[in-house]
Amino acid sequence: MNKLVILSKRTESMKAKWNNLVIAESDDIVEVEGNVYFPIESVNKDYLKESE
Secondary structure (H helix, E strand, O other), rough: OOOEEEEEEOOOOEEEEOOOOOEEEEEEEEEEEEEEEOOHHHHHHHHHHOOO
16 A cells, blocks of 8 residues: 655755655645645645545
């Protein structure tokens, strides 16, 4: 099973990758209890689908 992995926090932005594809990148992230949230406009929706 594939797993979302937060790769690294750089000085200017943070990236989320899945299977070597960048699915989100932003310098406007929110971290809550160790979980990182990206603004919806920074997420590449080409790699997502609606849940059932």
